[in-house]
Amino acid sequence: MIREWTRGQWGLRVTAALGPVLALLATTPAGVQPRGWLVVLVAVLSLAHARLPESPVGTVAMGAVVVWWGVAFREGPDAWAIPAAAALVASHVAALLAGYGPDALGVDPATLRRWLVRAGAAFLLAPGAWLVAAAFRDRGEVPGVWVTGLVLALVAVVAGSYALNRGAER
Amino acid sequence: MSSWRTTAALSRTAALGALGVATAVLFGEPAVMVLTAPFLLMGALGLLHRPTSTPVARSVVDHVVLHEGQGTRSRLVVSDLSGVEHVTRVAATAPYLALHPAAGRTGRLVGGDEDVPLLEVSPRRWGRRDLGEENVAFTSPWAGYRWGPARLDGSRLQVLPVRAAFDSRAEAPQPLGLVGAHRSRRPGDGTEFAAIRRFHTGDRLRRIHWRVSLRTDALHVVSTLGEEDTAVLVVVDALADHGRSGGVDGAASSLDVTARAAAALAEHHVRRGDRVSLRVVGSGGETVRYGAGARHLQVILGRLATMQVGTPRDLRGDQLQLGVTAGTVVIVLSPMLSEAMATMTATLVQRGLPVLVVDTLPAEVTPAVVEGTDPRVAGLAWRMRLVERREVLARLAALGCPVVAWRGPGTLDDVLRRLARRAQLPQVRTR
Numbered sequence: 001m002i003r004e005w006t007r008g009q010w011g012l013r014v015t016a017a018l019g020p021v022l023a024l025l026a027t028t029p030a031g032v033q034p035r036g037w038l039v040v041l042v043a044v045l046s047l048a049h050a051r052l053p054e055s056p057v058g059t060v061a062m063g064a065v066v067v068w069w070g071v072a073f074r075e076g077p078d079a080w081a082i083p084a085a086a087a088l089v090a091s092h093v094a095a096l097l098a099g100y101g102p103d104a105l106g107v108d109p110a111t112l113r114r115w116l117v118r119a120g121a122a123f124l125l126a127p128g129a130w131l132v133a134a135a136f137r138d139r140g141e142v143p144g145v146w147v148t149g150l151v152l153a154l155v156a157v158v159a160g161s162y163a164l165n166r167g168a169e170r
Numbered sequence: 171m172s173s174w175r176t177t178a179a180l181s182r183t184a185a186l187g188a189l190g191v192a193t194a195v196l197f198g199e200p201a202v203m204v205l206t207a208p209f210l211l212m213g214a215l216g217l218l219h220r221p222t223s224t225p226v227a228r229s230v231v232d233h234v235v236l237h238e239g240q241g242t243r244s245r246l247v248v249s250d251l252s253g254v255e256h257v258t259r260v261a262a263t264a265p266y267l268a269l270h271p272a273a274g275r276t277g278r279l280v281g282g283d284e285d286v287p288l289l290e291v292s293p294r295r296w297g298r299r300d301l302g303e304e305n306v307a308f309t310s311p312w313a314g315y316r317w318g319p320a321r322l323d324g325s326r327l328q329v330l331p332v333r334a335a336f337d338s339r340a341e342a343p344q345p346l347g348l349v350g351a352h353r354s355r356r357p358g359d360g361t362e363f364a365a366i367r368r369f370h371t372g373d374r375l376r377r378i379h380w381r382v383s384l385r386t387d388a389l390h391v392v393s394t395l396g397e398e399d400t401a402v403l404v405v406v407d408a409l410a411d412h413g414r415s416g417g418v419d420g421a422a423s424s425l426d427v428t429a430r431a432a433a434a435l436a437e438h439h440v441r442r443g444d445r446v447s448l449r450v451v452g453s454g455g456e457t458v459r460y461g462a463g464a465r466h467l468q469v470i471l472g473r474l475a476t477m478q479v480g481t482p483r484d485l486r487g488d489q490l491q492l493g494v495t496a497g498t499v500v501i502v503l504s505p506m507l508s509e510a511m512a513t514m515t516a517t518l519v520q521r522g523l524p525v526l527v528v529d530t531l532p533a534e535v536t537p538a539v540v541e542g543t544d545p546r547v548a549g550l551a552w553r554m555r556l557v558e559r560r561e562v563l564a565r566l567a568a569l570g571c572p573v574v575a576w577r578g579p580g581t582l583d584d585v586l587r588r589l590a591r592r593a594q595l596p597q598v599r600t601r
Binding site for chain 2: 066067069081102106136
């Protein structure tokens with residue numbers, strides 16, 4: 001129940017709710033205004049995500065943002081993608097922390113610190129990816145690069161799953 | 171038992187990572203990978219830290235027997251904590267049980283210097299207190315997998331009544347035992363001066379009082395009174411609980427006053443070397459036979475903690491078997507709102523036993539009424555009940571049974587002295 005939320009939980013829920021909306025609106029300064037209905041949809045889904053952090057509704061909200069970024073930009077990555085990534089990561093981590101227990105569970109400071117460090121480290125991939133994409137922006141598309149990347153990703157997933165299953169059997 | 175399952179966080183990172191790759195491929199837009207690259211990393215790390223352990227958890231408390239207001243710790247014993255980064259414990263709240271952290275919810279990191287989180291438990295009222303069921307969940311590093319929430323059974327605490335402050339210097343009215351601390355009416359080898367009398371054969375020479383002997387030209391000795399123990403029967407009225415209990419720190423119900431006063435009286439008399447017995451008049455009919463010593467006191471306190479409140483079938487005050495022998499001091503702890511208790515007390519008084527009633531009805535008590543009852547009718551009924559009670563107490567007093575309200579130290583001194591004086595007078599007893 002919302003009444004049971006501690007101050008820490010309120011902070012987590014607000015962060016979880018604002019993250020996807022801010023990530024969506026980040027396309028505006030980049031020159032692409034998101035549709036009104038999309039903003040409303042993402043806002044509603046984000047509120048539901050904040051209320052029910054363990055439900056898949058958060059994935060839908062953030063997935064809509066990701067798809068919108070894919071649809072909105074066709075001329076290379078924009079620097080506003082980096083703060084958008086930060087907002088999404090913050091929303092994800094806030095929901096993750098809120099999902100450690102029931103609504104009235106207080107936020108453990110040590111756990112919060114650990115996840116802030118982790119989120120910060122994981123977020124560094126976003127500017128890294130942006131720099132790589134920016135570096136290759138003007139070089140033209142290498143034929144078959146997307147197919148090769150996808151195949152490599154699939155191979156990595158299969159190999160990782162195999163390794164994990166072997167570890168579990170032991 | 172529970173097993174490790176993927177968390178919503180891992181599902182989210184995997185779904186967003188896959189969606190990012192798919193969107194980037196479909197639209198040929200690498201900006202999407204900027205958004206989802208952190209999720210791919212977190213998802214991968216969550217998968218890599220998949221636990222292989224099979225934890226078995228149980229909850230234990232450090233102490234199962236406590237006094238009201240004392241505290242203990244509820245520990246979570248886990249067979250295998252490998253692969254566990256975070257532990258969440260959520261204990262159900264129960265009446266008269268204070269938990270810390272508040273509401274019994276705690277969660278923290280484990281591993282390294284960090285231990286499994288503890289729950290501090292403090293029962294606030296005597297009786298049997300069941301810790302509610304507890305839900306426990308373990309989360310793996312990077313929140314990829316979760317074990318639980320698993321439901322664990324709560325422990326049961328036996329909460330002894332806190333011993334109310336009590337002390338008495340009065341002696342037992344009719345000590346009738348072997349060796350004790352009470353001045354006997356019979357002469358004996360004690361220390362209490364009785365008289366100076368003429369020497370009889372068998373008297374000890376060290377008892378000769380030389381000053382009187384020289385003055386009277388006849389040997390005189392100092393005689394003393396014997397010292398004996400006494401038997402004390404504590405009768406507890408557990409037919410009903412009047413008033414609302416706020417626990418050890420709050421308002422006291424009639425049964426709270428009764429249990430705490432009984433505990434205090436039992437401790438006082440056991441420490442003085444008396445033989446103490448307990449009889450609970452209630453649906454459980456708990457009884458403790460006469461005995462002395464610290465272990466016996468623990469038995470009495472334990473029986474008080476487990477007494478069952480209610481009216482037994484076929485309760486008749488004149489037929490209650492209390493096992494009272496001559497010389498036994500009977501202390502009845504009761505709010506005297508039951509006819510059976512009044513009859514029982516009057517019967518004991520008429521047998522010539524030293525009986526005293528400790529009134530345990532709190533001053534500001536209000537009746538518990540069924541929901542929907544007109545408060546004016548309930549108030550009127552309660553006032554009528556109190557009028558009847560006053561009449562009962564007056565009749566008991568007229569029979570020679572003192573009635574005192576419980577007020578801690580000194581509650582019984584005056585009435586016990588009066589009973590002792592009265593015991594020296596000739597009496598007519600009925601059987």
